[in-house]
Amino acid sequence: IPLENIRNFCIIAHIDHGKSTLADRLLEITGAIKINSGMQVLDKLQVEKERGITVKAQTVSLKYMLNNKEYQLNLIDTPGHVDFSSEVHRSLAACQGVLLVVDANDGVQAQTVANYYLAHGNKLKIIPIINKIDLKNANPEKVEQQLSTIFGINGDEIIKISAKHGTYVDEVLKAVVERIPKPTCVRDKSLKVLIFDSWYDSYRGAVLLVYIKDGIISTGDRITSCNTGKSYEVKLLLLLRPEEEKVNKIYAGQVGCIICKMKYDEASIGDTLYLYGNPVEPLPGFNTTKPMVYAGVYPVDSSQYHSLKNAMDKLTLNDNAVSIINESSPALGQGWRLGFLGLLHMEVFSQRLEQEFDTPSIFTTPGVVYKAKIFGKKNITHYKSDEVYFCNPSHIPNISIVKEMYEPTVLGTIITPGDYYQSILHFCLERRGIEKSNKNIDESRIILQFILPLNEIITDFHDELKRMTSGYASFDYEDYGYQLSDIAKMEILLNGRPVEELSTIVNMSKSVSKAKKICAKLLNVIPRQQFLISIQARIGSKILARENLPALRKDVTAHLYGGDVTRRIKLLQNQAQGKKKMRMIGNIALPRKVFVDLLKT
Ligand code: GTP
Numbered sequence: 123i124p125l126e127n128i129r130n131f132c133i134i135a136h137i138d139h140g141k142s143t144l145a146d147r148l149l150e151i152t153g154a155i156k157i158n159s160g161m162q163v164l165d166k167l168q169v170e171k172e173r174g175i176t177v178k179a180q181t182v183s184l185k186y187m188l189n190n191k192e193y194q195l196n197l198i199d200t201p202g203h204v205d206f207s208s209e210v211h212r213s214l215a216a217c218q219g220v221l222l223v224v225d226a227n228d229g230v231q232a233q234t235v236a237n238y239y240l241a242h243g244n245k246l247k248i249i250p251i252i253n254k255i256d257l258k259n260a261n262p263e264k265v266e267q268q269l270s271t272i273f274g275i276n277g278d279e280i281i282k283i284s285a286k287h288g289t290y291v292d293e294v295l296k297a298v299v300e301r302i303p304k305p306t307c308v309r310d311k312s313l314k315v316l317i318f319d320s321w322y323d324s325y326r327g328a329v330l331l332v333y334i335k336d337g338i339i340s341t342g343d344r345i346t347s348c349n350t351g352k353s354y355e356v357k358l359l360l361l362l363r364p365e366e367e368k369v370n371k372i373y374a375g376q377v378g379c380i381i382c383k384m385k386y387d388e389a390s391i392g393d394t395l396y397l398y399g400n401p402v403e404p405l406p407g408f409n410t411t412k413p414m415v416y417a418g419v420y421p422v423d424s425s426q427y428h429s430l431k432n433a434m435d436k437l438t439l440n441d442n443a444v445s446i447i448n449e450s451s452p453a454l455g456q457g458w459r460l461g462f463l464g465l466l467h468m469e470v471f472s473q474r475l476e477q478e479f480d481t482p483s484i485f486t487t488p489g490v491v492y493k494a495k496i497f498g499k500k501n502i503t504h505y506k507s508d509e510v511y512f513c514n515p516s517h518i519p520n521i522s523i524v525k526e527m528y529e530p531t532v533l534g535t536i537i538t539p540g541d542y543y544q545s546i547l548h549f550c551l552e553r554r555g556i557e558k559s560n561k562n563i564d565e566s567r568i569i570l571q572f573i574l575p576l577n578e579i580i581t582d583f584h585d586e587l588k589r590m591t592s593g594y595a596s597f598d599y600e601d602y603g604y605q606l607s608d609i610a611k612m613e614i615l616l617n618g619r620p621v622e623e624l625s626t627i628v629n630m631s632k633s634v635s636k637a638k639k640i641c642a643k644l645l646n647v648i649p650r651q652q653f654l655i656s657i658q659a660r661i662g663s664k665i666l667a668r669e670n671l672p673a674l675r676k677d678v679t680a681h682l683y684g685g686d687v688t689r690r691i692k693l694l695q696n697q698a699q700g701k702k703k704m705r706m707i708g709n710i711a712l713p714r715k716v717f718v719d720l721l722k723t
Pocket of ligand 1: 135136137138139140141142143144253254255256257283284285286287
């Protein structure tokens with residue numbers, strides 16, 4: 123296929139606006155799948171089917187005839203949720219154009235805005251599409267007005283379709299050929315290949331999804347990685363249509379898969395490959411997406427440490443947005459601290475660990491990375507810089523050397539019907555937000571921007587926002603850097619002794635309510651013992667909350683009659699054995715479950 127006849131594009135849209143449905147229709151029209159096969163072909167993972175969302179970007183090469191010419195259209199389907207935006211970023215690197223899909227009823231949403239600017243910033247041709255025109259309350263004229271107000275898009279550029287019924291979908295294919303430019307590649311230059319995704323296959327090892335930027339790759343070629351300098355023999359080349367099709371060559375401008383016995387820890391997304399002995403300037407990789415939230419991950423049982431580690435290594439090959447470092451906790455044992463792009467990302471990761479690798483695990487409550495500016499390094503030997511980053515409360519620098527504390531913030535965009543303005547404003551202020559702007563986008567909807575502490579949005583912010591607006595508001599955020607913040611370490615004391623692994627980092631304005639909440643929770647989860655336990659939360663020397671857990675005399679031998687001394691001794695020994703497995707705080711025995719319950723809240 124000559125370069126002139128290749129088009130690389132992806133579909134971007136707010137969640138549920140119909141990307142996957144449109145992709146299915148495009149596949150049907152071009153004969154890649156049978157009509158009415160009744161399934162979303164591109165959503166392959168079990169989590170995707172269960173949750174009805176796209177997590178991984180998928181890729182497929184379509185054959186399309188227009189005016190007696192055969193075209194190859196490479197379609198990359200991308201996820202819509204904010205947490206998976208790293209997938210979108212990567213997909214765009216192999217594309218020259220995008221289909222921007224907007225629901226005719228919902229209109230422009232927060233993610234539409236983010237996606238538009240992403241595509242625009244990458245200088246890609248944008249084909250605006252209004253989908254679901256078949257819906258009873260579809261209002262394509264209003265959406266057209268929004269697209270014009272927000273992005274300055276002309277009405278005559280917009281294609282109005284129903285992906286569900288296939289109405290005007292062929293217009294979309296025509297526009298792909300006519301409006302999106304051919305790839306900018308050179309076939310008679312040295313081979314230059316961009317790895318933009320990879321996954322692990324138990325039979326074939328790492329499978330690399332690549333974009334051939336220059337040259338031609340053939341089976342049997344020897345290729346070298348710019349990153350590691352290691353070389354491999356190309357065993358197999360595949361096009362995805364969407365079924366795998368073996369080919370002998372893949373030409374510049376095309377997207378396909380390489381299997382070359384690369385080990386999974388050597389396959390890094392964003393790496394450039396070249397022909398052995400013909401080194402090239404590496405392609406600009408991807409800005410490694412910065413994890414936003416961190417959580418501790420531990421095996422349910424310490425004997426599962428190695429199988430969990432193995433599973434995580436394989437899964438991160440397919441999801442390189444996750445970062446991993448080793449961590450251990452006296453209560454939970456050996457584990458790791460993982461960084462994620464958001465909460466849904468974390469949930470999906472833990473679900474995939476369990477479903478695809480059959481390895482259950484314990485995830486602790488996620489947190490963010492704080493920053494402290496400390497007084498000059500002169501007298502403080504163990505810090506290398508006067509800026510210290512930490513997410514674990516036990517790493518917070520001593521207050522006596524701290525000049526200022528900072529926490530990460532985001533710029534949040536909310537699109538909502540105007541009626542909810544007051545309640546959203548109240549909600550965001552309560553979450554320590556600062557309103558930055560508000561603007562009408564048509565007669566009933568507004569677009570709001572808030573600066574919010576990341577910590578306030580990582581757990582239930584999105585769910586709450588949806589609940590209070592009956593699902594009408596949408597939310598997206600981008601990094602807004604570190605801002606001064608009044609944070610401190612809150613310690614938990616049991617009978618006066620601090621329990622390090624129960625410490626948390628809190629904002630002073632919320633410290634009392636948080637202290638009360640944790641003490642009440644501990645009161646519920648700590649098993650009663652034979653003496654009274656006082657549970658206290660404190661910051662510095664100030665006690666913020668207190669609960670008392672009454673004593674209980676647990677006589678394990680009470681139900682034994684008479685004087686069978688040996689049985690009695692055995693029982694007492696068993697009880698002592700049980701205690702060994704517990705974490706002892708002074709004379710208080712805490713089962714692992716207490717930490718799991720508390721850290722998981
Ligand atoms: P994510 O991949 O999770 O971001 O979602 P998506 O954008 O791929 O949306 P999807 O294609 O899964 O469609 C979401 C819902 O809208 C599904 O229930 C579709 O059946 C429905 N839908 C998609 N297109 C149309 C359409 O043209 N008309 C109508 N009535 N419904 C549609």
